[in-house]
Amino acid sequence: MSPTPVTTRERLSSPLTWHYVGLCVMALIVLGLAIRLGMDWSATDSSSADALTAKQIELKTLELQTEPLRGLEGRVKESRLQIKDFYDKRIPANYSSILTSIGALEVKSGVHLSRVGYSQGATAGDLTEISMDAGISGEYQQIMRFVNGLERDKTFLVIRAMAFTGQQGGLVSLRLRVSTWLRPSDVPGWMMPTPADTPASAAPVAREGE
Structure with missing residues (x-):
């Protein structure tokens, strides 16, 4: 006696068939979730790379902006030392030092100074x-x-x-105005202010030794 053929309805109602269907559905869901996870991971990784690149650019920009300030403290200290050295070596200690320097140059060069006057500027x-x-x-x-x-x-x-004022024989006469600087505490009290826009040919404001 031959076995009874299994109908399609019986196959569909079989638990084994629904088991296979469930497995397929689960596989499709897992595959879909895996694809979604891969896409999200790729997007996250790309976003992180862009953020990292932006931070690197920002850091490089800040480095370039702050580069002129590097070592500023050392340069300021060096500048202060140079200024102090200049003051100590080139700025007259007092009014008498100016007279000494000018007098030595007069003697050494052989010129004659007359009507020498000093005045106080700004x-x-x-x-x-x-x-x-x-x-x-x-x-x-x-x-x-x-x-x-x-x-x-x-x-x-x-x-x-410096202005030419005359010539006689081999001698030349000039009018000369020269500036130097003193610390305010070293300026003599008798010294008068320098008139504004004083020409070289103007008369001295205060005589030497007054």
């Missing part, structure tokens, strides 16, 4: 400008030695103006 920071107005006469070479001596002297001297 104070800027820790220094007050001192102006010397004088007539200078001598041979051309002597005057050039005097001018070169002013520019190279240890005392900080700056030629403000």
Whole structure:
């Protein structure tokens, strides 16, 4: 006797069939979740890489912006030492030091100074400008030695103006205005202020030794 054939309805109602169907559905769900997880992981990884790149760019920008400030404290300290060294070596200790420097240059060059006067200019920071107005006469070479001596002297001297006033024989006469600086506490009390825009040919404001 041959076995009874299994109908389609019987196959569909079989627990084994539904078991296989359930397994397929579960496999599809797991596959879908795996695909979704992979996409989310890829998006997260890409976002993290972009954030890391942005942070690196920001850090590099900050490094470039702060580079000029690196070692600033050391440079400030060095600048202060240089300023102190300049003050100690080039700024006259007192009014007498100016007279000594100018007098030494006069003797060394052979020129003759007349109507020498000093006046007090503006104070800027820790220094007050001192102006010397004088007539200078001598041979051309002597005057050039005097001018070169002013520019190279240890005392900080700056030629403000120089004007030709005459010539007689081999002697040349000039009017000269020179500036140097003193600390405010070293400026003599008798020294008068320098008139604004004083030309080199103007008369001295205060005579030497007054």
